[in-house]
Amino acid sequence: MSDLRVMVVDDHPMWRDGVARDLTDNGFDVVATADSVAAAAARAAATLPDVVLMDMNLPDGTGAQATAAVLEVHPSARVLILSASDERDDVLEAIKAGATGYLVKSAQQSELIAAVTSTGEGQPVFTPGLAGLVLGEYRRMSQSPQSDAPVLTGRETEVLRHVAKGLSSRQIATRLEISPRTVENHVGSALRKLQLGNRVELARYAIEHGLDAD
Known part of the structure; x- marks a missing residue:
């Protein structure tokens, strides 16, 4: 069961x-x-x-x-x-x-x-x-020339750590003592800087860069 x-x-x-x-x-x-x-x-x-x-x-x-x-x-x-x-x-x-x-x-x-x-x-x-199709596409993307790495603010990085752990905007807001709207603003800013499409990609990025570690 x-x-x-x-x-x-x-x-x-x-x-x-x-x-x-x-x-x-x-x-x-x-x-x-x-x-x-x-x-x-x-x-x-x-x-x-x-x-x-x-x-x-x-x-x-x-x-x-x-x-x-x-x-x-x-x-x-x-x-x-x-x-x-x-x-x-x-x-x-x-x-x-x-x-x-x-x-x-x-x-x-x-x-x-x-x-x-x-x-x-x-x-x-x-x-x-x-x-194989999906892995090949990610491999192609990873080998594409990359521009200078985007710089996230300290607060964006902090929010990203919590996104990587699967927390909702409301949960993150409670932990950081800010409003859910402010959390969403930081998430949106990070998505734009990193050129990612959604929170799942953002979480994957954070995990790959070790931001999910305590």
Whole structure:
């Protein structure tokens, strides 16, 4: 029996309900389902799932946009894309938005169950063939000429340390005795300076640079 809380996001009711049923039958706690970007963000904020299974095609946007929206309201969630598409651009867009992994819908039920479990443990999961694509892209990006390293202020660095530990803006505000809005201003400034897209990328940057250490 798993204690992982899962949300399923897909605009096809039969598929969404079938996946939710399979997860429930395998011991997962399906706390919510959603059929759009807006619903995904709202329900993630309300139910705080550990893992979000995310389709790439939604009526009001892409799975990448929904991933970013979910992580904005619930930064510690882990998003696993479950899509019919294995197109390079879709995969990279999703990962850059903060998704932990990417699985195609042709996967067997046993593969899906294992992938949700691994995602909940923080492990990246990819359909065979896609992992190499993602690693190759990150390798290419890492080898690109870099400009002078951006300089963060002391307060931005302090906020970044807490972001790396998965704390919300409200939690960070309490610890630093500043307002949540001020925290968001520092996060936004750090994102611009580091040319990152969202809090997940910011947390990854902080961890890679050792800012999550006490």
